[in-house]
Amino acid sequence: MASPIYDSDHVDHILSNISVILPYVNERQRRLIIGALSDALGYGGKSAISEKCGVARNTVRKSDEEFKLIIADAAGETSTSTETETKSDEAEDSGTTDTDKDSEMLLEATPEQIVGLYDGSVSLSSLESRQRRAGGGRKSEAAKNPELIPALMEILDDYTYGNPESVLLYTNLSDRKLSAMLAEKGYSVGRNVVNRMLKALGWSKQQNKKLKQVGKEHPDRNVQFEFINATGKEVLAAGNPMISIDCKKKENIGDYANKGKEYRHSKDPRAVLDHDFLDKELGQVAPYGVYVVNNNTGFVNLGTTHDTSQFAVASIRAWWYTVGKNTFPDATMIYVTCDGGGSNSSRVRMFKTELAKLVEEIGIPIQISHFPPGTSKWNKVEHRLFSEISKSWAGKPLISVETVVQLIGSTTTTTGLKVTCQPDYNDYKTGLKASEEEYDKVDIEWINIGTSNKWNYIIHGLKKDS
Numbered sequence: 001m002a003s004p005i006y007d008s009d010h011v012d013h014i015l016s017n018i019s020v021i022l023p024y025v026n027e028r029q030r031r032l033i034i035g036a037l038s039d040a041l042g043y044g045g046k047s048a049i050s051e052k053c054g055v056a057r058n059t060v061r062k063s064d065e066e067f068k069l070i071i072a073d074a075a076g077e078t079s080t081s082t083e084t085e086t087k088s089d090e091a092e093d094s095g096t097t098d099t100d101k102d103s104e105m106l107l108e109a110t111p112e113q114i115v116g117l118y119d120g121s122v123s124l125s126s127l128e129s130r131q132r133r134a135g136g137g138r139k140s141e142a143a144k145n146p147e148l149i150p151a152l153m154e155i156l157d158d159y160t161y162g163n164p165e166s167v168l169l170y171t172n173l174s175d176r177k178l179s180a181m182l183a184e185k186g187y188s189v190g191r192n193v194v195n196r197m198l199k200a201l202g203w204s205k206q207q208n209k210k211l212k213q214v215g216k217e218h219p220d221r222n223v224q225f226e227f228i229n230a231t232g233k234e235v236l237a238a239g240n241p242m243i244s245i246d247c248k249k250k251e252n253i254g255d256y257a258n259k260g261k262e263y264r265h266s267k268d269p270r271a272v273l274d275h276d277f278l279d280k281e282l283g284q285v286a287p288y289g290v291y292v293v294n295n296n297t298g299f300v301n302l303g304t305t306h307d308t309s310q311f312a313v314a315s316i317r318a319w320w321y322t323v324g325k326n327t328f329p330d331a332t333m334i335y336v337t338c339d340g341g342g343s344n345s346s347r348v349r350m351f352k353t354e355l356a357k358l359v360e361e362i363g364i365p366i367q368i369s370h371f372p373p374g375t376s377k378w379n380k381v382e383h384r385l386f387s388e389i390s391k392s393w394a395g396k397p398l399i400s401v402e403t404v405v406q407l408i409g410s411t412t413t414t415t416g417l418k419v420t421c422q423p424d425y426n427d428y429k430t431g432l433k434a435s436e437e438e439y440d441k442v443d444i445e446w447i448n449i450g451t452s453n454k455w456n457y458i459i460h461g462l463k464k465d466s
Helices: 008-022 027-041 043-051 057-074 081-092 098-108 110-121 124-128 148-158 173-182 193-200 221-237 307-327 350-362 380-392 400-411 434-441
Strands: 243-246 284-292 298-305 334-337 366-370 419-425 443-447 456-462
Touching: 008 027, 008 043, 008 148, 008 298, 027 043, 027 284, 043 057, 057 221, 081 419, 110 284, 148 173, 148 193, 173 193, 221 243, 221 366, 243 380, 284 307, 284 380, 284 400, 298 307, 298 380, 298 400, 307 334, 307 419, 350 366, 350 443, 380 400, 380 419, 400 419, 419 434
Parallel strands: 243 334, 298 419, 334 366
Antiparallel strands: 243 284, 284 298, 366 456, 443 456
């Protein structure tokens, strides 16, 4: 008997190289490479591949059969010698239907694909292109029972919380509790299966957030959220900017400890001051944020004095001239959502008079919607901009204004958030108020929603003298 071909040093070298690249290709490509090698090497090839490439002998045999079937199909031939074709013939003889094929594809689907089939974003035909051999791999519980995902979604619908804008969705049920509730519906699945399905549905574990309102909800809470949601959709559809504004808490400038952790060499923590007393020479910074809903961008006007109504409007002005004007050259209005208190309070006349001056400058009206009392956490700038800024400077001392500007400007996310930051060294005095005469000149159009008449309005500028 002739010696096996794998004794050749040349073949050993080829197989060694192949074993290096196999981990870098997908499963189907791996099978085809192994099958092509097995076919080319002939006698002794399967053993050589199994030994040199660390592949089970049975896997090499099946890969060889799959490769030969592809070669036969490419040549337009009908082969009856392979195990794969024999199984296909048996299925045909037994009367396998399209429905059976659909069921097979469903068993091969991932939980994400099952969710897509449920909501209509994925079709069965799109599952025909696969990498894994038919029947390969463990079947997910969602694939075995397509009714499992709808059952879970039905539970989540009843126990889901969030604002009407669907900015955040969360549930107070743990994966263990969800597993138990599914069991009550006749679906016996463990918490790990529930966890995988939740991820497929786009849910993730979140830290506690201060979202529960203290005291009784305002009677117009829901109708105000619905108005903001409906108005926002109209504004976005028209291509006009929708911005969310607020001032982040003041930060002390200096070599102080900052919450969070940063990567450093082991046992080499950054040394900072052992107290947080304000350094009056360095002072504080007040980051006033503008989050643009249209394109997931942020702008921060970094104040160095006080958070006043003048500062709030100055921040909108800075955003418009720095970013907004060029981004929205055809804008016919600006829609602003903000809290009901603070420097942009619904009760402060100075905020409206300063907005009127800005409208006179830019030539387009500004519509304002204030969030109901106790709901400031739903403001998008909070969880889409400020939370990411906190992550970007976690563990890093804010030693200077320039450092803060750099850290905020470097804030990015996997969803594409980009942030522009600029310092504002103007001195904004506290205690200033708009007089009755100044306020009477504001051309304001009130929008009455529910029983609250001061949460929604459009600033058209200053009244023209008759």
